Amino acid sequence: MATNERSFNGFQVNRSLLAGGAVLTGIGALFGTAGAVMVCAALATAGRDWVRRLDTPPTALAHRALHEAKVASSAGWEAWRAEHHSPN
Known part of the structure; x- marks a missing residue:
């Protein structure tokens, strides 16, 4: 048995290997983590640049969509009430 090997109940482990x-x-884990951080930074930068170039800000789009949803909901409710002759 070589000096860098140790036997555990017949299981020989090469310690240097x-x-x-x-x-x-x-080392591979460190490089993988560094690569993942670089990818996230690149995607975040690209996303911020894309949002800045939009004609309409995302908050305005969200407000418009919410308003349209409220109008559609109200119209549906009014149509249901009219068909069922409900006073509420």
């Missing part, structure tokens, strides 16, 4: 794999896995 295990340590090297753990180090490479840690």
Whole structure:
């Protein structure tokens, strides 16, 4: 048995190979995290630029959609009341 191997009930582990794999896995995780941060930053920047270039701000679009939904709901309610002759 080599000096860098240890036996656990017949299971032999090459400690230097295990340590090297753990180090490479840690380095890979750091690079993966750094890459994910860079991708998120690029997408956030692109999204902010896209919103700034819009003709109508998203808040105005949301207010318009909410108003249209309220008008449609009111019209539907009025139509239902008229058909069912409900005073409410």
